[in-house]
Amino acid sequence: MKKKWKASDKANFFLNLSRLLERGYTLHHGASLLGIQDGPYAKSIIANWLTALGEGKSWGEALERLELPNDIQAYLFFSERYGRLNRGFYYAGRMLKEREKIKQQFMTIARYPILLIWIIAMLFSFMVFFVFPQFEALFQTMDIEYPAITTMTFLFFQSIPYGFLLLLIVITIGVIYYYGSFKNKTSLQQYHLILKIPLINRLLRMYLTYSFSLQFGQLLKGGLHVLDVLTVFVDQSRLSIFKEEGERMKEELNEGLQFPDVVVNSGCYTAEFKEIIQHGQQTGKLADDLIHYSEMLWKDLLQRVQQITMTIQPILFLVIGLFMLLLFLSIFLPIFQLITSIDAY
CATH class of the missing domain: 1.20.81 (Receptor-associated Protein)
Structure with missing residues (x-):
């Protein structure tokens, strides 16, 4: 049994209900008919909503049974006031559908960059805990200085904990401001x-x-x-x-x-x-x-x-590409410098 009525399914329900109302169906008849197709959980929510209306609950109170965002509830509340429920259901369905479409686009765009970021994070961790300590010991033994880009990368890694600390401080200040001031405003x-x-x-x-x-x-x-x-x-x-x-x-x-x-x-x-x-x-x-x-x-x-959303992906790939280049150079330049030093001896 499904335990959630997806937003995309709610959107289709509202759009189809709008069409049925335009064809002369009553609200109860149309909603009950559509509820049969949406699975047990959705059917129970729709039945609960219709029951609330049948018991004489106000339109606004009954809408709460549908588990909708506040702005969608407001659209349906207004549509009942101007006597065009079919239009209200249409706009509610359209908005939910477009939100899901944008959400899916964003998830598709962000999927591969997130995977690459995870891989880079694993490589960076490997470098911090294994590669750089070995490089540092070897370079100290041979009395050779790091390449500048490797030194910069190493300093960057060392500053990461301070960056997380700063982020935590900013988040803490933001939470304090939200609950102490922002939330109390109109x-x-x-x-x-x-x-x-x-x-x-x-x-x-x-x-x-x-x-x-x-x-x-x-x-x-x-x-x-x-x-x-x-x-x-x-x-x-x-x-x-x-x-x-x-x-x-x-x-x-x-x-x-x-x-x-x-x-x-x-x-x-x-x-x-x-x-x-x-x-x-x-x-x-x-x-x-x-x-x-x-x-x-x-x-x-x-x-x-x-x-x-379409602009986010190339920016993410550019940033990830720069990190990959930095990672590549910080590893291979020291190796090249070591080979050059050995040949010099």
């Missing part, structure tokens, strides 16, 4: 701190803007007004950043600020997001523009992540 404050990290700044802004524009646009499409949408944001608890954003935006709108200005005041979204909202308001198609913009962001985000 979600908005936490995101502002993370957005200061250059390498992930753009990606995080794109993801937050994608999530906000997709859910906001779908809720508007479902017939809600801006203030009603923000109330839905406040009512959900799965994405605390949007709960806080909903509270902030409602407060600023009540103070008389314009909606485009209110949205970008947090500083968490893409630079062009304000113009997208203004264009949607001017044309009377704010919901459509937000949904369309979220699709553009999703494609761009996936493309950027895939580019990053």
